[in-house]
Amino acid sequence: xxDLAVNLGIDVLFKGTNFIRLLGGLWTALWISLVSVAISIxxxxxxxxxxxxxxxxxxxxxxxxxxxxRIMPQLVLLFIMFFGTTRAFGWDLSGEAASIIVFVLxxxxxxxxxxxxxxxxxxxxxxxxxxxxxxxxxxTYLYVIIPQTIRRLxxxxxxxxxxxxxxTSLILMIGVVEVLKVAQQIIEANRMTSPNGAFxxxxxxxxxxxxxxxxxxxxxxxxxxxxx
Amino acid sequence: MxxxxxxxxxxxxxxxxxxxxxxxxxxxxxxxIIGLICAVVQxxxxxxxxxxxxxxxxxxxxxxxxxxxxxxxxxxxxxxxPTDAETCGIAGLAFLGGSYMAEAFRSGLESVDKxxxxxxxxxGMNKMQTxxxxxxxxxxxxxxxxxxxxxxxxxxxxxxxxxxxxLDLMFMAKDxxxxxxxxxxxxxxxxxxxxIILLPISIVGTIVExxxxxxxxxx
Amino acid sequence: xxDALLTIDNIVKRFGDNTILDGISFSVKKSEVIVIVGPSGxxxxxxxxxxxxxxPIQDGKITLDGEVIERNSKTLxxxxxxxxxxxxxxxxxxxxxxxxxxxxxxxxxxxxDKEEVKQEAMSLLERVxxxxxxxxxxxxxxxxxxxxVAIVRALCMHPEILLxxxxxxxxxxxxxxxxxxxxxDLAKQGRTMLIVTHEMQFARAIADRxxxxxxxxxxxxxxxxxxxxxxxxxxAKQFLNTFEFDSVRAKKELAE
Numbered sequence: 011x012x013d014l015a016v017n018l019g020i021d022v023l024f025k026g027t028n029f030i031r032l033l034g035g036l037w038t039a040l041w042i043s044l045v046s047v048a049i050s051i052x053x054x055x056x057x058x059x060x061x062x063x064x065x066x067x068x069x070x071x072x073x074x075x076x077x078x079x080r081i082m083p084q085l086v087l088l089f090i091m092f093f094g095t096t097r098a099f100g101w102d103l104s105g106e107a108a109s110i111i112v113f114v115l116x117x118x119x120x121x122x123x124x125x126x127x128x129x130x131x132x133x134x135x136x137x138x139x140x141x142x143x144x145x146x147x148x149x150t151y152l153y154v155i156i157p158q159t160i161r162r163l164x165x166x167x168x169x170x171x172x173x174x175x176x177x178t179s180l181i182l183m184i185g186v187v188e189v190l191k192v193a194q195q196i197i198e199a200n201r202m203t204s205p206n207g208a209f210x211x212x213x214x215x216x217x218x219x220x221x222x223x224x225x226x227x228x229x230x231x232x233x234x235x236x237x238x
Numbered sequence: 239m240x241x242x243x244x245x246x247x248x249x250x251x252x253x254x255x256x257x258x259x260x261x262x263x264x265x266x267x268x269x270x271i272i273g274l275i276c277a278v279v280q281x282x283x284x285x286x287x288x289x290x291x292x293x294x295x296x297x298x299x300x301x302x303x304x305x306x307x308x309x310x311x312x313x314x315x316x317x318x319x320p321t322d323a324e325t326c327g328i329a330g331l332a333f334l335g336g337s338y339m340a341e342a343f344r345s346g347l348e349s350v351d352k353x354x355x356x357x358x359x360x361x362g363m364n365k366m367q368t369x370x371x372x373x374x375x376x377x378x379x380x381x382x383x384x385x386x387x388x389x390x391x392x393x394x395x396x397x398x399x400x401x402x403x404x405l406d407l408m409f410m411a412k413d414x415x416x417x418x419x420x421x422x423x424x425x426x427x428x429x430x431x432x433x434i435i436l437l438p439i440s441i442v443g444t445i446v447e448x449x450x451x452x453x454x455x456x457x
Numbered sequence: 458x459x460d461a462l463l464t465i466d467n468i469v470k471r472f473g474d475n476t477i478l479d480g481i482s483f484s485v486k487k488s489e490v491i492v493i494v495g496p497s498g499x500x501x502x503x504x505x506x507x508x509x510x511x512x513p514i515q516d517g518k519i520t521l522d523g524e525v526i527e528r529n530s531k532t533l534x535x536x537x538x539x540x541x542x543x544x545x546x547x548x549x550x551x552x553x554x555x556x557x558x559x560x561x562x563x564x565x566x567x568x569x570d571k572e573e574v575k576q577e578a579m580s581l582l583e584r585v586x587x588x589x590x591x592x593x594x595x596x597x598x599x600x601x602x603x604x605x606v607a608i609v610r611a612l613c614m615h616p617e618i619l620l621x622x623x624x625x626x627x628x629x630x631x632x633x634x635x636x637x638x639x640x641x642d643l644a645k646q647g648r649t650m651l652i653v654t655h656e657m658q659f660a661r662a663i664a665d666r667x668x669x670x671x672x673x674x675x676x677x678x679x680x681x682x683x684x685x686x687x688x689x690x691x692x693a694k695q696f697l698n699t700f701e702f703d704s705v706r707a708k709k710e711l712a713e
Contacts, residue, residue, distance in 0.1 A: 015452040018317065077440075081394075081432075081433070081436045081437065081440060082394075082429065082432060083396075084396040085397040085408060086397060086408070086429060089408070089411060089425060089428065090425055090429070093415055094421060094425045097421040097422060098422060109425070159282055172300065176300075176301070176302040177302070178302075179303075179304040179305050180302075180304060180398065182401075183398075183400075184312075190305065190308065193308075205316075206317070207316075208312040208313050208315075208316050209309075209313040209314070209316040209317055211304070211313075212241070212308045212309040212313040213309060213313060215299055215305055215308070216305050216306070216335075218304060220297060220300050222300050223300035223301070224300045227296070227299065245538070325541050328708075332620075348540065353546075353548050354548070354550065355512050356506075356544070356548070357542070357548035357550075357607075358562075359534075359536070359537060360537055360540070360541075360542040360611075361537070361561075361566065361611075361614060362534045362562060362566045362567075362614065363534065363562060363565070363566055367565055367566060371561055371565060372550055375552045376551065377553050396598065411690055
C-alpha cells in the first residue's frame with residue numbers, strides 16, 4: 011500500500027501541510043472567479059439591455075467589444091492586461107488584479123450576450139398581451155418579461171461560474187500563485203524524496219477542479235431542466 | 239513601436255502560428271470523431287458504454303485544459319506512459335473537445351423528431367440506413383452553430399500549449415517579452431496572428447450558419 | 458381464413474400497468490379495405506404501430522402472409538418493406554426534395570435501378586396531381602400535398618398492404634378532401650388497406666368492413682351500412698352520436 015502510494019506519487023500530499031496548501035491555492039482560484047462573476051453579472055445585465063436599444067453607434071461599439079473579447083483566447087487577454095497595459099501606461103498591476111479585470115471584461119461580454127439573447131427571445135405577443143391587459147410599461151417588465159428572462163438566465167449564469175473557475179487555471183501564466191502553481195512548488199520541493207510526485211499531485215489538482223465545478227454544473231443542468 | 243523588431247519576429251511567429259493551426263486542426267478532428275461516437279452511443283442508449291460516456295463527458299467538461307495537459311504531460315510519464323509534447327497537446331485537446339462535440343451532436347440528434355425514425359423504419363430501412371440517410375443529415379444541420387462555436391473555442395484553447403513547452407504563439411510572445419523587453423510589439427504580433435487564425439473561422443462559420451438557417455429544414 | 462394476407466392473433470399491448478390493446482384478433486384479406494374507428498385513446502393508432510412493429514407487443518402474434526412480424530428480428534426490415542405506412546404528419550424527410558424522399562428507400566433499401574424508380578415516382582406524382590412539385594422541399598408544400606407525397610412514397614415500395622394512421626387529422630379542413638380522394642382511388646385499384654380515421658362519411662364510403670375499437674377491445678365488427686345504420690352495441694351508438702349535433706335553434710324554438 012505504502013509502495014503504491016510512493017509509486018503513484020500520492021505520498022507527497024500527506025507530507026507536512028502540502029494538501030492544505032493545495033486547497034489554499036484552489037481557494038485563490040475560487041475567490042477570483044466568484045468576485046469576477048459578482049461584478050460581471052450586474053455589468054452584463056446593463057450591457058445586455060443596452061444591446062437591445064436601437065442606437066446604432068452604441069450597438070456597433072458594444073458589438074466590436076463583444077466580438078474582440080470573444081475571439082481572443084483568455085490567455086492573450088491576460089497577457090495584454092498584465093504585461094501590455096502596465097508597460098504602455100506605466101501603472102502597477104498585481105497578477106490577481108489583472109486576472110479580475112480580464113475576467114470581468116470577459117464575463118461582462120458573455121453575460122451581456124446572454125441577457126440580450128434572453129430579452130429578444132421573449133415573443134412580441136407577450137408585450138402585446140400585457141398591453142392588452144392594461145399593464146403599464148414598468149408593470150410589463152416587472153411581472154411578465156423579467157420573470158421569464160430570469161428563468162432562462164439563471165442556469166446560464168451559473169454555467170458562467172464554472173467557466174470562470176476553469177479559466178482561473180490560466181492565471182498561473184501571469185504569476186498568480188493558484189492551485190497549479192502550488193502544485194508545481196510542491197512537486198519541485200519533493201523532487202528527491204518523491205520523484206513521482208507529478209502524477210499524484212496533478213491528479214489531485216485535476217480532481218479538485220472537478221469537485222469544484224461539477225456540483226455547480228449539475229445545479230445549472232437541474233435548473234435548466236426544471237424551468238424549460 | 240519598433241517595426242524592425244516586428245519584421246524580425248514575423249517569420250518566427252508565422253511558424254508558431256502554423257504549429258498552433260496544425261495541432262488545433264488535428265485535435266479538432268479527433269474531437270469530432272470522439273464526439274460523434276459518444277453522441278451516437280448516448281442517442282441509442284447503449285447499455286454500460288453509455289454510463290462510461292457520460293462519466294467522461296462530466297470529467298472533461300468540468301476540468302480545465304491546462305490541468306488536463308499538466309496531468310498528461312508531467313504526470314503520466316511517472317507511471318510509465320511516455321508522452322511527447324505534440325501528441326500530448328493533441329490528446330489533451332481531443333479529450334476536452336470530444337465532450338463539447340458530443341453535446342453539440344447529441345442535441346442535433348435529439349432534435350430530429352421520432353416520427354422520422356419511424357417512417358424510415360416503416361420504409362424498411364435498418365438502423366444504419368436510418369442513421370445515415372435520415373437522422374444524421376438533419377442532425378448535422380441543427381448542430382452547426384454549436385459545432386462552429388466549439389471549433390473556435392478549441393482553437394482558442396490551444397493558447398495554453400506553451401505551458402507544456404510547445405513553441406506556439408504564446409511561447410513566442412513570452413520569449414520576445416522576456417528576452418528583448420519588446421512587450422508591445424510582442425502583444426501586437428500575438429493579437430494579429432490570433433485574429434488571422436480565428437477571424438476566418440468565425441466568418442465562414444457565420445456564413446454557413448446563415449445558409450443552413452435559410453435552407454430551413456424542419457417545419 | 459386461408460386467404461388472409463395479414464392476421465392479428467389475440468395481441469396484447471401494455472404501457473406499464475395500462476392495457477392499451479386487450480386481445481385483438483382479426484384478419485385482412487387481399488384487396489380488402491378495413492377501417493378502424495373508435496374514441497380517442499381507444500388504441501387504434503397503437504394497433505397500427507404494433508402491426509409495423511414500431512411498438513412491442515406483450516402477447517399474441519401478427520403475421521403477414523404466414524411470416525411472423527417481430528421486433529428485433531433480422532427479417533423485420535424485409536417485412537416492413539411489404540407494409541406501407543402513412544402517419545398523421547411530419548413524416549416526410551425535410552432535408553430531401555419530394556422526389557428524393559420517394560427515391561430514398563427504393564434505391565438504398567431495395568437497391569432498385571434509380572431511373573426506373575424515378576419514372577414510376579413521376580407517374581405516381583402525376584396521378585396525385587403533384588408532378589410539378591417533384592423538386593420542391595417538404596416545407597414548400599401544404600399539409601395536404603405533404604400527405605399525398607407520403608402516400609406516393611409508401612406506394613413506390615410496392616407494399617402488399619397499406620396502413621393509414623389518421624392521415625387527415627392534422628390537416629386544415631379544406632385539404633382533407635384531396636388526400637381522401639387519393640385513398641379512394643387506391644381502394645378502387647384493389648389495394649389492401651387498413652385505415653384509422655375520424656372521417657365517418659369517408660369510412661362508410663371506402664370500407665369493406667368497419668372495426669369499432671373501444672378500451673382496447675373490438676366491440677363491433679360489421680359492414681359499413683350495418684355499423685352506421687344499425688349499430689348493435691350501446692357503445693357504438695354513443696360513439697356515433699358524438700358526431701351528431703342537435704340544432705340549438707330548434708331547441709330554442711321548442712322552449713318558447
